[in-house]
Amino acid sequence: MLDNHQDFKSLVDTVKSIAVADNDENLLSILSRSEISIEQTSYDNWNGGIYFYTVYLRLDVQRFIEIKSDIPIWEELLEKSFVLPIRHLENEAISKITILPKSNLVSAPELNPHRPLSLAEQKRQDLLIGYLAGISEDELTEEVLMPLFRQLGFHKISFAGHKDKALEYGKDLWMKYTLPTQHILYFGIQVKKGKLDASGVSKGSNTNVAEIYNQVSMMLGHEIFDPEIGKRVLVDHAFIVAGGEITKSARNWLGGKLDASKRSQVMFMDRSDILNLFIVNSVPLPKGAVEQETAGQDDNLPF
16 A cells, blocks of 8 residues: 555655656756655546555755746656556546745755665665876865755755865865854865875875875864854864775874864764765766766767
């Protein structure tokens, strides 16, 4: 029965999996950023009776505004997507899809980034791995990290870019996160493209952790201006993000250099964290990764 919680959850998961297989990133974005529910809205007693249901997608306000002018089109596409897996049912049908704005952002249930991935998710992860191998530090920041953090609920994400990094006091990005209590935490992010280790000096794409020690200290000690409240505030936590591995020796070295109060403010995110979080939270793939797959398909044409 469609009004059974587990059955409906399975249906939603199936619709998402089909969207992933079809590389329909826009549809997947709407599904992933919505609270989805179902309600019986009508009944036809002809020929044994048919129960008709409406599916409600309560979309976060920002995404709702982005698609507002095309909502009838998206509702039609979503109706086709939900009807496809249940077309064999004789006495139940989904007759309508309604997209609504959420009045406020409610955190989605926690997604385990270390769970086994489905085949479709593994395919998306492989595309992202290939994309990460050939991009710059700025592309890693703009095309991968910023969409990921937005999907995770961070907001007011500000990127310096290489031209302005001298003015950013150790931060490539800063952003904030609103707790359920409405208190706000501020985060600074230092991004490195390659591996982060403690081997002595930087070589090639590898970065020595000692080179970012001063940047982290500067980040935690310097105020940022939040235009939304018109005040200068201190960063509460620092993310050190690497597009490669962050070695255990690098983590230990930095932990030993920082005092206890600053040590508790520093968090690490390496390549495996980026990949797992990106995939399990159904963040739309960067355009370059999708183009990469398309190019690969074209190369396999038999003529």
